[in-house]
Amino acid sequence: MTVGAPLLRLTNVSKTYVGTNALLNISLDVEAGKVLCLLGDNGAGKSTLIKILSGVHAPTAGTIEVNGEPVRFSSPRDASAYGIATVHQFGGTFPLMSVGRSFFVGAEPTKRWGPLRRFDKKLASEIAIREMQSLGITGVTDGRRLVGSLSGGERQALAIARGVYFGASVLILDEPTAALGVKEATHVLRIIMQARQKGIAVVFVTHNVLHAISVGDHFAVLIRGEKADDFRKGERTREQVTDLMAGGEAMAALEAELAEMQAQAHHDTT
Numbered sequence: 207m208t209v210g211a212p213l214l215r216l217t218n219v220s221k222t223y224v225g226t227n228a229l230l231n232i233s234l235d236v237e238a239g240k241v242l243c244l245l246g247d248n249g250a251g252k253s254t255l256i257k258i259l260s261g262v263h264a265p266t267a268g269t270i271e272v273n274g275e276p277v278r279f280s281s282p283r284d285a286s287a288y289g290i291a292t293v294h295q296f297g298g299t300f301p302l303m304s305v306g307r308s309f310f311v312g313a314e315p316t317k318r319w320g321p322l323r324r325f326d327k328k329l330a331s332e333i334a335i336r337e338m339q340s341l342g343i344t345g346v347t348d349g350r351r352l353v354g355s356l357s358g359g360e361r362q363a364l365a366i367a368r369g370v371y372f373g374a375s376v377l378i379l380d381e382p383t384a385a386l387g388v389k390e391a392t393h394v395l396r397i398i399m400q401a402r403q404k405g406i407a408v409v410f411v412t413h414n415v416l417h418a419i420s421v422g423d424h425f426a427v428l429i430r431g432e433k434a435d436d437f438r439k440g441e442r443t444r445e446q447v448t449d450l451m452a453g454g455e456a457m458a459a460l461e462a463e464l465a466e467m468q469a470q471a472h473h474d475t476t
């Protein structure tokens with residue numbers, strides 16, 4: 207471990223699929239107790255970056271360091287052994303599993319598994335419910351409920367609670383607020399802040415500028431696989447970020463076209 211090194215550092219990371227440069231020379235630092243927002247429109251390379259960080263894909267070029275030490279993740283298990291937990295968009299894919307069981311599924315038996323020598327459903331349920339409640343989710347009181355019966359926000363909370371409980375130092379959240387209503391999204395944003403307060407590094411992947419700005423400390427904007435901007439809280443306005451993501455010129459062209467259509471409609475009715 208190198209003193210002062212960021213928890214996770216990417217240097218000039220690129221990923222090429224056949225015929226596509228999905229990522230080109232991405233350098234990023236992920237710091238403990240901070241929220242790094244990864245912004246980008248469809249196809250910008252966000253999922254590819256998540257796959258690299260979570261050990262699903264190896265980069266074609268570039269280096270990854272954890273606490274200053276170069277690493278190579280050859281599987282998601284490798285990344286998780288380094289404390290990197292990834293929460294996918296719908297908070298996990300076990301709709302027919304109980305909340306209690308899904309909380310412990312795939313967990314490393316050596317870590318917090320100790321008291322559960324054989325799977326103890328009652329205890330697993332109690333722990334899952336307690337951990338969700340500690341993140342302010344009070345609507346789920348029975349760990350026997352099926353994951354599929356939880357709301358989108360509750361599923362996200364369950365997956366985040368699980369990451370926190372099993373000692374993640376980096377939580378990667380893939381579009382955690384995308385499918386949620388305003389109230390639930392707000393709750394998930396609050397949970398992100400709680401994880402940050404616990405000293406966890408959060409990588410919040412989103413295309414929602416408002417959500418990003420409300421919780422982010424550090425921001426990177428991806429456009430067609432390249433890092434188009436990298437800034438800290440307060441250094442850009444919401445409009446500046448939205449314009450950059452939408453591609454300023456494309457937006458101006460659309461506005462001009464809409465104005466013309468409106469003028470035409472006005473002309474037709476008079």
Ligand SMILES: Nc1ncnc2c1ncn2[C@@H]1O[C@H](COP(=O)(O)OP(=O)(O)OP(=O)(O)O)[C@@H](O)[C@H]1O
Nearest residue numbers: 223224226228246247248249250251252253254255
């Ligand atoms: N397995 C693959 N093979 C070939 N090209 C791929 C593959 N996966 C992604 N790509 C391409 O790489 C580019 C980046 O895709 P990626 O899925 O990382 O973007 P994204 O920002 O996550 O988009 P979205 O928000 O739509 O999921 C796109 O042009 C995509 O078509």
